[in-house]
Amino acid sequence: xxxQLFKECIEKAQSIILFSHVNPxxxxxxxMLALQIIIKTNFSKDSQAVVAGxxxxxxxxxxxxxxxxxxxxxxGKYNLAIAVDIAAKDRMxxxxxxxxxxxxxxNIDHHKTNIKYGDINYVNANACSAGEVVFDICEKLGLxxxxxxxxxxxxxxxxxxxxxxxxxxxADTLKKAAKLIEMGANPSEISRLCYESKPKPMVMLQANxxxxxxxxxxxxxxxxxxxxADMEKFQAQNDHTEGIVEALRQINTTEVSFxxxxxxxxxxxxxxxxxxxxxxxxxxxxxxxxxxxxxxxxINKPLKIAEEKLLEEVKKxx
Ligand code: AMP
Ligand code: MN
Ligand code: MN
Numbered sequence: 001x002x003x004q005l006f007k008e009c010i011e012k013a014q015s016i017i018l019f020s021h022v023n024p025x026x027x028x029x030x031x032m033l034a035l036q037i038i039i040k041t042n043f044s045k046d047s048q049a050v051v052a053g054x055x056x057x058x059x060x061x062x063x064x065x066x067x068x069x070x071x072x073x074x075x076g077k078y079n080l081a082i083a084v085d086i087a088a089k090d091r092m093x094x095x096x097x098x099x100x101x102x103x104x105x106x107n108i109d110h111h112k113t114n115i116k117y118g119d120i121n122y123v124n125a126n127a128c129s130a131g132e133v134v135f136d137i138c139e140k141l142g143l144x145x146x147x148x149x150x151x152x153x154x155x156x157x158x159x160x161x162x163x164x165x166x167x168x169x170x171a172d173t174l175k176k177a178a179k180l181i182e183m184g185a186n187p188s189e190i191s192r193l194c195y196e197s198k199p200k201p202m203v204m205l206q207a208n209x210x211x212x213x214x215x216x217x218x219x220x221x222x223x224x225x226x227x228x229a230d231m232e233k234f235q236a237q238n239d240h241t242e243g244i245v246e247a248l249r250q251i252n253t254t255e256v257s258f259x260x261x262x263x264x265x266x267x268x269x270x271x272x273x274x275x276x277x278x279x280x281x282x283x284x285x286x287x288x289x290x291x292x293x294x295x296x297x298x299i300n301k302p303l304k305i306a307e308e309k310l311l312e313e314v315k316k317x318x
Contacts, residue, residue, distance in 0.1 A: 228264075256272065
């Protein structure tokens, strides 16, 4: 990877825009905001950070989060557009047009299904998170990571490794996290904000989902269907489904878990997790993607039909 090019691009650009992915998580938000801070502190340049959809309440502690704009409120043309943690371009949703119209498009990511759609690509499938890729760029170029940027990058690494539990946690990951703590990130505070600050509807929706979970293939498959009626019953917001698919994987018999969530009567969002099976292949077969043990897709079918089709596909892998 040509790291010098990153520096040249930032130095040349008069206007910079940064994109996070739809249904934003701790990695896409943390890495994007870290980059915004790093660009300001090292190059004295302002940039615009963009989110598609709503920022989950728990991530409101991140620095600069209140300056993030919604993709649909952005106009004009930018010199440099940077996609952060975005496996496939369409995950910028309403922001895609602005990204495409930029003079230079940069792609900073760690998904193995990323097809390197940028003019410049920093894609490392061995990195635990997009935040780690940003950290590596900074180390290679000797860029300063201040306390706020460290907080953002630590959040990226913490959340995408599931609290340093997933297989993407390596000695390198922990060394980088340790450096971020030395740079000012507070590990217990960030853990509490990410994992012990859940809104009541989120916890109640999860409880309801688990009690209604279904099992197949001698309990190797654990799955749940979440309708808009369920969401209304608990007054839950879209991001409140986060964590349910991991809770299903926690069961000792589970090999693959999935959650199908109703978006509207013709659209279903799918989250897949596994212990050994490559679920990115399953997600890809429905036009999605992701990582080996964590992937997702959107199926343009009603909830129950999407559930049936997915179950049928998952069974082929077991
Ligand atoms: P989720 O279940 O939404 O947390 O997503 C799991 C992983 O799969 C994340 O790394 C996502 O970025 C990725 N992913 C989810 N949906 C898609 C999609 N439609 N296309 C490509 N990657 C996806
Ligand atoms: Mn992500
Ligand atoms: Mn990520």
